[in-house]
Amino acid sequence: MSAAAPALRLPPRQSWWRRSANGRLIVLYLLPAILVMGIITAYPLIFQVWLSFTDYGVKNLRVGSPAPNVVGFDNYIRIFQSNLGIPNFEFLRLILYNLFWALSNVIIHVILGVLIAVLLNTKGLWFKRFYRAIFIIPVVIPPIIVATVWRNMYDPDYGAINLLLSGTVGTLLRIPPDAFRIDWMQQVADPIGFIPLPLAFYGMLIANTWLGWPLNAVVATGALQSIPNELYEAAEIDGASSWQRFRNITIVYLRPAMLPYAIYGFVITFNLFYLAYFMSGGGPFGRTELLVTQAYRLVNEQRLYGVGAAFAVIMFFILLVITIITNRMAKATARYDA
Amino acid sequence: MTTATAKAPARVIARVRGGGRDRPTLLKQLILQLICLGILFTVMFPVLWILSMALDPRNLSRPDGLNLIPPGASLDAFRKVIAQPTVNPVSFVELALNSLKIAAGTSIASVLIGVLAAYILSRFDFRGRQVLMIAILGVLMLPAVATLAPLFITLNQVRFEIPGLGLFNLRNSLLGVMIAITSGLLPFAIWNLKGYLDTIPRELEEAAAVDGATKNQTFFRVILPLATPALAVTAFLGFLSGWTEFYFSWQFLENPKDFTLAMALYNLVGQYARTTPWSQFAAFAILTALPVSLVYFIFQRYIVSGLAIGGVKG
Structure with missing residues (x-):
């Protein structure tokens, strides 16, 4: 069979037939996706652009209700001016916080992931496979579950974090349990005076670190194992x-593998809905929205x-x-690197 | 061993100096084990906490301390949430069935339609290919939440009378939620599968063509079997997001019979949850997470690599 194969390599058949056969295949295979995406993806997105120039509200929802007024760039101007008439909306703060949230998370995830991957890559470490298996657990739990569980862990009165703190730090330093009624998600005063970030940011940073480092460790482990021992x-x-x-071997070899992943993680964390929505609810005063x-x-x-x-x-343009x-x-x- | 030492004296010197990389000293081993156990504690703490709460028999509205296995552990909380997790008259099985319909429907539809388009984009050049790819990438960039308003309004306009059943509003139905999810999931499936199909060598198709296979046969008999792992991973990732989908279902659905697991979960922790015992919340969270988490845990090696292919190629 393999010996006969070279002899069977024929020149292309009549090109018009071939081209139209390909054309038929292309149309046939693309048609379902084009139709579905045209109706449920492209049309809503185009509709969205039109919508953004109108004052579409609840009054326009009912069938037969009047069309909304076209207001030009009014919506955009009001968003940029943070003039929407709703509480706690500050556009610039929102963007800056969102960028900082993604950046701070990814830096911590990557550093922790690499360090723990290096730790677990130590030759002769006992129970290595056991640790690797257990440490993947945060990755496999749906984010909505992680967010709701951590929300309850941060509960000021009954949450596990406060109970743990009063059980360890409190017992050691003889601080009464009542001192550990920290309102992790809604405390208004900033914990560190000169950094304008609420306690909820740090709380969610911890929760998202728990969620985020293991996948980085998996990627780093793969890269580590490709470094020649010589x-x-x-x-x-x-x-x-x-x-x-x-510094000169591990980091240099890890960077090309980690960087694309860090970028991927940045975009994922930038758009991470579940933690901000379920844990802090954007609070206090919309500052973690x-x-x-x-x-x-x-x-x-x-x-x-x-x-x-x-x-x-x-x-869309910010993400672009x-x-x-x-x-x-x-x-x-x-x-x-090349 | 003696020949090895003769050949590599440098290694011996390194070992004698105590800088051997192959066998850590007992002290180093113990320190590393201590660090690993510390990490183990942080990873397992939330998991064990939720397990111990779910097993707590006292039906406390709030836990009163940290016990790994609470006194008189029982599965009462599980029984209660399976019967009726929230104030709405729906059982866990009904919620899970709705989530299953959404997750399975959207992921299977996206993968089946997506693999055809992915094959064309991976193998053929045609007019408009570049435009289509950029359009898909642009949609992928935008998170699903950002298409909420137009999808809500558009689907809300689709309403008609079904004789005997009353008014049907596409927006207020599982089908509507599935359409909204597929709107973002199909571009993801196409991109993810194209990334995988690009790695399948073209020689296989050429060989099939030489053997007289038509293009259709080549696709169904050669490409599809090879792409099965990628299809499974893409379908699973879609299933995972559909199983716990929140924002479309919460915005669209009004009838408790249509409610999903994620919506019930929000009811168990949201503003209406003041009276929900935490043991029931914990049991519900475990029941929701367990099926998908187990599959993910067992196949994580394949799933993580599938994720990397789709996510990194930008």
């Missing part, structure tokens, strides 16, 4: 310290469909800028 041996012979080996949760509230709670559509269009910047970063680094 490199470490050679460096050792040359008298490199363990820090130098980590993300763009996604704000977009949901505009439609679900405020029923400002026109404003919500304009907000979604703005979100982020995508372009991160792609440039990924490419620049790839070239540097």
Whole structure:
């Protein structure tokens, strides 16, 4: 069979037949996706753009109700001016917080993931496979479950975090349990005076760190195992310290694998709906709201469909800028490494 | 061993110096074990907490301390949430069936329609290909929440009288939620599957063509069997997001008979949850997470790699 194969390689058949056969296949296979996406993806998105220039509200929802007024860029201007007449909406703060939220999370996830992957990659470590199996657990639990469970863990009166703190720190330092009624998610005063972030940010950072580092450790482990052992041996012979080996071999080899993943994690964390919505509910005073949760509230709670559509269009452009910047970063680094 | 030492004296020196990488000293081993156990504690703490709460028999509205196995542990809370988890007159099985319909329907539809389009995008060049790819990427960039308003209004306009059943409103139905989810899931499935199909060597199709297979046969007999793992992973990822989907169902559905697991979960922790015993919340969370988490845990090696293919190729 394999010996006869070269002899069977015929020149292309009549090109018109071939081309039209391909054409038929392309149309046939693409048609279902094009039809479905045209109706339920493209049309709503185009409709969304039109919607964003109107004052569409509850009054326009009923069948036969008058068409909404076209208001031009009014919705956009009101969003940029934070002038929506709803409480706790500050557009600039929202964007800055959202960026900082994603960035701080990803940095911690990547560092912790790499460190723990290196730890678990130690030769001769006992129970290595057991640890690797258990440490994946946060990844496999649906985010909505993680968010609701952590919300209850942060409960000021009965939550596990406060009970744990009063059981350990409280017992050791003889602080009465009543001192541990920390309102993790809604405390108004900032815990660190000179950093304008509420306690809920730190609480969710901890919860999302629990959720986020294991997948980074999985990616890092894969990259670590591809580093040839000879490199470490050679460096050792040359008298490199363990820090130098980590800095000059491990980090250099990990970066090309981790960077695309870090970018992916940044976008995922930037749009992480469940934690902000279920844990803090955006509180206190909307200061831990993300763009996604704000977009949901505009439609679900405020029923400002026109404003919500304009907000979604703005979100699209923010994410477009982020995508372009991160792609440039990924490419620049790839070239540097090559 | 003696030949090895003769060949690699440097390694021996390194070991004698105490810098051996192969066998950590007992002290180092114990320190590393201590760190690992510390991490183990943080990873397992929320899981064990929710388990112990679910087993608490006293039906306390709130826990009174941290006990791994509460005194007189029982499965009462599980019995209660299976019968009726929230104030709404629906059982756990009804909620789970609704979530199952949404998750299975959207993921299967997306993968079946998606793999055809993914194959074309992976193998053929045609006019409009570039535009289609950019459009798909653009949709992928936008989180599903951002299409809530237009989908809500559009689906809300589809309403008609069904004789004997009354008014049918597409928005207020499981089908409507499924359409809204598929709106974002299908582009994801196409992109994820295209990423995988790109890795299947073209020589296989050429060989099939040489053997006289038509394009259709090549796709169904050669490509599809090879793509089965990717199909399974993509379908599972879609299933996972559908199983716990919240924002569309919460916005669209009004009839308690249509409610989903995620909606009930929100009722158990949201503003109406002041009177819900935490043992029942815990039992409900476990019942919701367990089926998908078990599958994910067992197949995580494949799923994580499938995720990486789809997510990283931007």
